[in-house]
Amino acid sequence: MSELKLELKEKIIEQLNLEDVSVDEIADNDPLFGEGLGLDSIDALELIVMLDKDYGIKLADPKEGRKIFESIDTMAAYIAANRSN
Amino acid sequence: MCKGVAITGIGAISAIGNNAQENYDALVSGKIGISTISKINTVHKDDIMVGEIEMTNDQLKEKLGIAKGDAISRTALLAMFAADEAILQAGITDINDYETGLISGTTVGGMDQSEKYYFEYFESEENWGHINGLHAGDSTQKLAAHIGLIESFASTISTACSSAANAIMLGARMIKSGQLDRVIVGGTDSLCKFTINGFKTLMIQSDTYNTPFDDNRKGLNLGEAAAYLVLESDEIIKKNKRTILGYVKGYGNANDAFHQTASSDNGDGAVLAMEKAFKVSGLKPSDIDYVNAHGTATPNNDLSEGRALLRTFGDKVPEFSSTKAFTGHTLAVAGGLEAVYSVLALQNNIIYPNLNFKTPMKEFSLLPQTTVKKKELRNVLSNSFGFGGNCSTLIFSKEA
Amino acid sequence: MKPVYIHSVGSVSAQKTFENEEFLNEIREYNDTTVKVIDPNYKDFIPPAAARRMARGIKMSAVSSKNALTEAGLENVDAIIVGTGLGCIGDSERFVSDIIKNDEQFLTPTRFIQSSHNTVAGQIALGLGCKGHNFTFVHSAISFESSLIDAKMMLENDEAITVLVGGVDELVDHHVETHRLIGHIKKEPLASQDLLKSKTEGMVMGEGSHFFVLSNEKTPSSYSELLAVRTFNTISKDRLNQKINRFLESQQVSIEDIDLIILGNNGDINFDDYYKQLTTGIFANTAQAYYKHLSGDFDTASGFAFWLANKILKTQHIPDVVKLNAIESSSLKTILIYNQYRGENHSLTLIRKC
Numbered sequence: 054m055s056e057l058k059l060e061l062k063e064k065i066i067e068q069l070n071l072e073d074v075s076v077d078e079i080a081d082n083d084p085l086f087g088e089g090l091g092l093d094s095i096d097a098l099e100l101i102v103m104l105d106k107d108y109g110i111k112l113a114d115p116k117e118g119r120k121i122f123e124s125i126d127t128m129a130a131y132i133a134a135n136r137s138n
Numbered sequence: 139m140c141k142g143v144a145i146t147g148i149g150a151i152s153a154i155g156n157n158a159q160e161n162y163d164a165l166v167s168g169k170i171g172i173s174t175i176s177k178i179n180t181v182h183k184d185d186i187m188v189g190e191i192e193m194t195n196d197q198l199k200e201k202l203g204i205a206k207g208d209a210i211s212r213t214a215l216l217a218m219f220a221a222d223e224a225i226l227q228a229g230i231t232d233i234n235d236y237e238t239g240l241i242s243g244t245t246v247g248g249m250d251q252s253e254k255y256y257f258e259y260f261e262s263e264e265n266w267g268h269i270n271g272l273h274a275g276d277s278t279q280k281l282a283a284h285i286g287l288i289e290s291f292a293s294t295i296s297t298a299c300s301s302a303a304n305a306i307m308l309g310a311r312m313i314k315s316g317q318l319d320r321v322i323v324g325g326t327d328s329l330c331k332f333t334i335n336g337f338k339t340l341m342i343q344s345d346t347y348n349t350p351f352d353d354n355r356k357g358l359n360l361g362e363a364a365a366y367l368v369l370e371s372d373e374i375i376k377k378n379k380r381t382i383l384g385y386v387k388g389y390g391n392a393n394d395a396f397h398q399t400a401s402s403d404n405g406d407g408a409v410l411a412m413e414k415a416f417k418v419s420g421l422k423p424s425d426i427d428y429v430n431a432h433g434t435a436t437p438n439n440d441l442s443e444g445r446a447l448l449r450t451f452g453d454k455v456p457e458f459s460s461t462k463a464f465t466g467h468t469l470a471v472a473g474g475l476e477a478v479y480s481v482l483a484l485q486n487n488i489i490y491p492n493l494n495f496k497t498p499m500k501e502f503s504l505l506p507q508t509t510v511k512k513k514e515l516r517n518v519l520s521n522s523f524g525f526g527g528n529c530s531t532l533i534f535s536k537e538a
Numbered sequence: 539m540k541p542v543y544i545h546s547v548g549s550v551s552a553q554k555t556f557e558n559e560e561f562l563n564e565i566r567e568y569n570d571t572t573v574k575v576i577d578p579n580y581k582d583f584i585p586p587a588a589a590r591r592m593a594r595g596i597k598m599s600a601v602s603s604k605n606a607l608t609e610a611g612l613e614n615v616d617a618i619i620v621g622t623g624l625g626c627i628g629d630s631e632r633f634v635s636d637i638i639k640n641d642e643q644f645l646t647p648t649r650f651i652q653s654s655h656n657t658v659a660g661q662i663a664l665g666l667g668c669k670g671h672n673f674t675f676v677h678s679a680i681s682f683e684s685s686l687i688d689a690k691m692m693l694e695n696d697e698a699i700t701v702l703v704g705g706v707d708e709l710v711d712h713h714v715e716t717h718r719l720i721g722h723i724k725k726e727p728l729a730s731q732d733l734l735k736s737k738t739e740g741m742v743m744g745e746g747s748h749f750f751v752l753s754n755e756k757t758p759s760s761y762s763e764l765l766a767v768r769t770f771n772t773i774s775k776d777r778l779n780q781k782i783n784r785f786l787e788s789q790q791v792s793i794e795d796i797d798l799i800i801l802g803n804n805g806d807i808n809f810d811d812y813y814k815q816l817t818t819g820i821f822a823n824t825a826q827a828y829y830k831h832l833s834g835d836f837d838t839a840s841g842f843a844f845w846l847a848n849k850i851l852k853t854q855h856i857p858d859v860v861k862l863n864a865i866e867s868s869s870l871k872t873i874l875i876y877n878q879y880r881g882e883n884h885s886l887t888l889i890r891k892c
Contacts, residue, residue, distance in 0.1 A: 394669070
């Protein structure tokens with residue numbers, strides 16, 4: 054699980070171009086949106102593509118992303134439970 | 139600055155008709171143009187529906203008298219087809235007899251061809267003619283040549299889904315300020331993989347028929363279209379025999395300044411655009427007899443626009459409908475196509491139905507007009523909103 | 539109608555123009571078929587969170603628009619109008635290329651969003667919180683002039699007091715390679731100082747972003763008055779003199795009143811004749827300047843010309859590097875800018891010291 058979390062942090066930084074953020078600065082339970090990392094709705098769409106491409110998880114409704122992308126913890130838990138690759 | 143801006147010609151081609159009359163007939167008979175896609179080989183063809191124009195590029199070229207081998211994008215061909223109709227109706231015999239301008243809105247330009255040959259350009263010279271077509275302005279430049287316009291103001295506006303509305307607005311302002319006597323205004327966009335995939339990434343395309351202002355709306359259907367209007371000054375009207383179809387009475391553009399693609403929750407930009415249009419027209423909200431809403435059927439647009447209508451009209455929102463259930467969202471053209479529809483509504487005293495509406499939205503009690511309604515119309519307001527927070531309102535009237 | 543003044547300028551170009559105190563003090567010379575901008579330190583202008591999704595065109599424009607606003611002493615404006623031939627074409631091209639390469643799978647929204655031609659105008663509005671009129675013109679070589687025309691009309695009719703007007707285009711590989719195939723971009727490198735001696739077809743392509751604050755209220759620091767702007771989709775060579783004469787007559791200005799003409803020569807042997815006809819003809823006795831050896835040519839390169847003209851009027855100095863002839867004007871008050879691209883989309887812009 055902790056490996057997956059680290060992987061997610063690295064991917065988020067790369068995918069979303071968070072140049073000034075390092076892996077250590079993202080705590081597992083930090084909110085990713087709003088306060089915290091400050092991601093927005095376009096980032097959420099980017100993360101949905103990442104779920105699909107890297108973990109074979111397809112979301113049909115962008116609203117589903119809100120709960121899943123709350124924090125690294127919630128993301129990792131969802132991926133672990135639903136991944137197909 | 140107190141000049142009237144008369145509309146003397148209209149032309150339109152969309153999924154529901156190859157000319158303005160066919161479009162009108164479809165709107166009042168409930169004939170929709172939404173279907174699965176047939177002309178573009180996309181992997182998404184089973185999970186989207188679109189408003190596709192029946193004619194192929196070859197058929198369009200044949201009708202326009204253009205050689206089959208000429209490198210002209212579908213976007214430009216559609217533009218020529220619709221603009222020819224508008225100019226013919228206005229009864230213009232020499233496009234250069236007055237100071238005439240051309241202002242066209244487009245988002246994709248020649249992308250329908252560019253995306254086909256993107257890598258092939260390096261393999262063979264066969265399609266090099268399309269390279270320069272990627273410039274959005276190239277479709278307008280070709281349209282200008284097609285209608286024979288020379289030594290004139292010809293320009294292109296690209297403000298996403300309000301492009302044609304803004305082209306009409308600029309044209310009206312240029313006539314009012316005396317810079318032009320006549321201007322051909324409108325927009326053109328063809329379907330292409332670029333926009334299909336683009337809207338796919340935003341997850342706002344419906345996999346079935348779009349349902350504007352319905353609580354269960356799932357998103358938009360993309361459409362393709364071209365629509366143009368001929369606007370002429372009082373001076374031309376005085377000196378020539380013209381049938382006046384209506385007037386561009388008010389206009390306003392404002393920016394939501396909220397988000398790159400989404401509209402603000404309360405429709406700030408839309409409210410400002412409508413307020414400006416009222417100010418320019420000298421009309422009050424109570425003077426509006428019908429609102430042709432932007433109504434794309436995305437969760438975000440319809441909520442934001444609905445709230446903006448409530449803020450603008452209070453508890454007296456006039457009959458309103460979105461015609462996107464018929465045509466799909468024709469992107470840059472939406473404001474132009476719906477301008478043509480607004481003029482036809484005024485002429486026929488008809489309000490078009492907002493199709494596919496079943497369940498009122500839970501956020502408010504707004505109910506669109508869902509059947510064809512006969513009503514004496516004096517002033518019609520049309521909204522168009524685009525990415526980049528771009529909000530535009532036009533008001534069309536029977537009287538100057 | 540109210541007069542229209544240029545209050546401030548901002549530029550990011552292939553020369554070091556992003557510092558407004560300087561005026562072509564050092565010249566960067568090139569020997570290439572394309573020239574890129576000299577990048578300012580974008581981090582000084584754009585917060586990292588905002589910069590992460592920004593295309594190059596937006597970054598350049600964030601700097602040049604900020605410089606223009608700062609110089610004008612403004613936090614916000616009444617309207618934003620931008621010209622761009624191709625918008626953020628880098629993102630558009632990557633999106634197309636991803637569609638093809640990935641067979642329409644796993645595409646991401648950011649590139650599509652940036653592809654919208656009005657993304658620069660929209661982003662500036664978002665950054666400033668500017669809810670006013672927001673237009674984007676995309677018409678080849680007259681994209682910037684279309685914006686000037688719109689802004690001028692707004693200000694003359696008192697629809698706005700301040701308008702931010704700009705032009706921006708970025709240089710990207712696929713566009714360059716394809717346009718080189720069809721001879722629009724030079725196949726062999728050309729040294730900056732040899733632009734006018736070029737015997738080959740095509741341009742040296744550049745990029746840049748130029749923004750200006752225009753207003754209908756004059757201030758002591760205003761650069762100039764914008765007298766007139768006109769564009770023409772076509773003009774044949776034999777009609778060019780007549781068109782220019784009529785344009786000047788409409789402003790009650792004669793050829794003798796023009797203290798400097800700035801011309802858009804881009805070294806394309808097939809189309810520079812338009813300029814030659816003027817430099818050896820009706821403007822033979824006028825001081826002449828050119829600039830595309832400094833900026834490269836692109837759809838909104840005339841934004842560089844507008845920047846140059848305003849700088850010249852403000853400093854009352856014509857840098858030697860832009861001079862086309864040795865004629866010295868007794869005064870520097872009225873400047874005419876003429877540009878065309880491949881014989882189409884001609885523009886005439888007239889400004890006067892105020």
